[in-house]
Amino acid sequence: MPDPTPFALTPESAASVRVRVLLPLPLADAYDYRVPTGMDAASGDIVLVPLGKRQEIGVVWDGDADPTLPERKLRDIIGRLDVSPMTASLRAFIDWVAQYTLSPPGAVLRMALSSPSALEAQPMQAGWTLAEPPADQRLTPARKRVLAQLSPGLVVGGTTLAEVAGVSPGVVRGLADAGFLRPAPLPRGRAFARPDPDFPGPSLAEDQAIAAEALRASVAARAYGVTLLSGVTGSGKTEVYFEAVAEALRQGRQALVLLPEIALSAQWLDRFRARFGVAPALWHSELTSRTRRVTWRAVSEGEAQVLVGARSALFLPFPDLGLIVVDEEHETAFKQEEGVVYHARDMAVVRARLAEAPCVLVSATPSLETRNNAETGRYALLDLPARHGGAVLPEVAVVDLRRDPPPRGRFLSPVLADAVSATLARGEQAMLFLNRRGYAPMTLCRSCGHRMQCPNCSAWLVEHRAHKRLQCHHCGHTEPPPAQCPQCAAPNSLVPIGPGIERVLEESVALWPEARVIVMASDTLPGPAAAAAAARAIEAREVDLLIGTQIMAKGWHFPHLTLVGVVDADLGLAGGDLRAAERTVQLLHQVAGRAGREAARGRVLLQSFNPDHPVMQALVSGNLESFMEAESAARRPGHWPPFGRLAALIVSSEEERAADRVARDLGLAAPAMEGVQVLGPAPAPLALLRGRHRRRLLLKARRGIAVQPLLREWLARVAIPASVKVQVDVDPVGFL
Structure with missing residues (x-):
């Protein structure tokens, strides 16, 4: 305490x-x-x-x-x-x-x-300093060496003093006992080195320099404003907003950079060091309790001048916040779905306004909400239309799986397999992307059709063959693969259905046995250190073939990667999610952007059963602007975001009847007014999650209607028992 x-x-x-x-x-x-x-x-x-x-x-x-x-x-x-x-x-x-x-x-x-130990009084560390020596004392050579390391007023720790003098700690203690040294508090050193805003960094191209100057001016003005920094993948957006960070440092203010995935910090930190000479402070869930304590305290005292972190870093106690940057602002990872449900991108804008500081939103594929704010003048817009250093955007093509299907039992079409073979033969690197962890997303009994399902969730168990387990990716439940079907008891009848990245790895090893392969996913790169090691191996050309999930889509720069193959480009388009097409085009464009970031032009192959889909056509043509305009036009008449407001109520209980009863009562008590519509109640797509039965209601309102008063009045009309939880999600980004 x-x-x-x-x-x-x-x-x-x-x-x-x-x-x-x-x-x-x-x-x-x-x-x-x-x-x-x-x-x-x-x-x-x-x-x-x-x-x-x-x-x-x-x-x-x-x-x-x-x-x-x-x-x-x-x-x-x-x-x-x-x-x-x-x-x-x-x-x-x-x-x-x-x-x-x-x-x-x-x-x-x-x-x-979030770091209670940081609130504790910080203990002072004791060291030794010179005292008035008693008269007529003879000194040994060892003692003389110790005293020679000290000058009046200098305080040095006992262990350090012994090491630099080349003596044992007992000699130092003997000098103290003889009165030559006295204890004194050690001055507290800085936890983080000061980034140098004028450290010689990489040179900027003309369009980068223009954008950087605009950002520097916004920071120097010491006033609130939001800027969208957009540009194609590989255009050097990071180096541009680093100039805004440098200006915040010159103004003596602090800067916060939010990243959607802390694994992204590996290469980002290298680029930061190249620009500022030192590393910034870090904030994420993988930190030790001691590092969290030191970092929280350093932020609070203004010592941590630049901090990069996950969404929770937004709540750190900056005394003088002069800049907030949200990198990859379109990423849904910025939405916190548990506890306090908030979107860090939107809250970053609010925190910047309250701190009277500029906020920079960065993305090659901005969200429709951010695009709309830029188009209507609420946000300033800076665009980088070309790749940095003369690199050009990759060529994108669709592999029609109806005409060029993979061999039976395989998932890579001959077109994609030949392209990988040719790339590896040239000594270049290739990537196979599939946004699905594990070996297979479903396990099915070929005798009775039984599917292995999570006992706690409305979800199929995913096979992880490397670890010999079936796992639920929603609640974490695991169990060993059974020897016989739990339903019909048929032996050895369970078969994997569909591919995960482990299955793509198995196929790749069979096709290219000599290739050096790395798998990049959240369960194979559990933290920043593992991600940094993987990045170093890839940059050093110790890897030929990369296989992974969406973790590979964000921010990586691999100079020798020239081919990206998307195993299932249709994956994100299934279901009735409002943002399915928008998210898919963002994800695939980001993945495609990993190819050809240096001199050699990149190539991207999208395997699809629906090559005429607007998402595929937008990626092939490179005309994402037209796609987003069409997506925007489709939402406007129905007042869907960003032209209207959404708020979800998720009712959950361990008792299904209790959840149904409260959901029904909420439906009967729903607000009825012009410009407001309530959809539901209905079972959530994940109707059972972590043992709780879930029902959803969705409030849709025209833009300009404040939904919070409506929600408060609505909830106040219904008695909700303690066994039932009603979670409010204002501005939902997902509908599970």
Whole structure:
């Protein structure tokens, strides 16, 4: 428990100052506490307070305490913690997110206090410094060497002092016992080196320099504004927004860069070092608790000047945030689906506004929402139309699987297999992309047709042959493959249906036994270190063939990769998802962009049973602009996003009847007004998830209608038992 600043207590009967304290718990409001005599408690102070029989950390919140609350019901704040107060802009951001997402403010605060150990008083490390030596002491050569390392006022740690003097620690202790040294606190070193904004980095092309100058000007203005930095894959967008980061450093302000996948940080960090001379601070779920503590504290004290992280980094306590960059802004990984449901891209825009800082959204394939904001003038637009360094975009072609099917039992068509063979023969690298982990997405009994299904979810179990298990990718349930069908008991009757990347690997090894192959997926690259090692091996040409999932689509730069083969380009188009076509064209365009990023032109082959689909035609022609315009035009009449608003209610319970009952009651109580439509209730596509039965209702409103008041009134009309959970998802990006 943190060591709070002590103070004198005051009798309950004495006049007192009251403050509101917000606790990092799923509570609807702050609680009132009394400020004891001898203590100041201002808004933003982080304090320790009693709650029932335990103690909790909280933040003194804005607003007036309830003057009608009897004095006898107030409890004293225990103490104020030795940590920088939470800024007014972060407090306003927490309140804004809570209001927008219909979440308890305390649940949002919990994300901002995500490293409780960082709030503890930081212990001082002790070292040694020179003291006045006693008279008439004879010194051994070893002791003389120790004293020679010190000058008046210099403090050095005992271990370090012994090492540099070439003596044992006992010699140092002997000098202290003899009075030559005295203990002194070591000065706290910087946790992160200062990035140098003027460090000589790579040269920029003319269009890059123009865009960089515009971003520098927006940062220097120290005012809020949003810029969409778009451009083809390989156009050097990262180097351009690095110039905005450099300007934030020159202004003495902090910069935050959000990445959708922390695995992307491997090559990104190399590029950052090349531009600024040092690495930035990192924030993601793979950090150790100690690193999280040090980083949180360094951000809070302004020492971490540039931080790159996942979506949760948005809630770190920056005292002077001068720039936010959202790289690959179109990525759905920025949407948090559990707990407080929010979209980090949209919340980054809000945080920038509250911090009076510019926000830069970066993508080669911007989302329709961001495109619309740029087209209507809400966002500025900077575009990089050409690849950097003379490289050209790859040639894209569709392999019609109706005319050129793979051999029976295989998944690579002869056209694609021949192209890979030719690429490898030239000493170049090839990539096979399939956005599906495991060996096969379904296991079927060929005797009775039984399908192996997760007992906790409405999902098929995915075979992972390398680990000899069947796994649910939604809840994590695993079980060994049975020797016989659980339904009809037929022995050895279970067969894999469809390909996963393990099956593509098996086929590739059979076709190209001499090729050096690497598999890149979230379960084979579990963290940044593994991703960095894979990237180094590929860049060093220790790999011939890459096989992987969507993790390979984002931000990688492999100079010798000239062929990309998409095994199943139709995969994302199935189902009735509003954004299916948009997401598919974004994903496949990003994957295609990995090819031919240096001198040799790249080639992309899309295996498809529907080569005339608008997505395939857009990718072949390279005219994504027309595709997105058509997609936008199709949504406008129905007031679908970005021309309208959506909010989902997901009702879930372990009891199916309870979920049905609450969903029915919500349907009957649905708001009825002009410009608002409620769809459902209906079973969710994943009607059973982690053992909970799920029903969905979708509110659709015309643009300009605030959906949050409607949702609050709607939920207030229905009694929801404790056994049922209703999750609110404002602006949903998925419909599972």
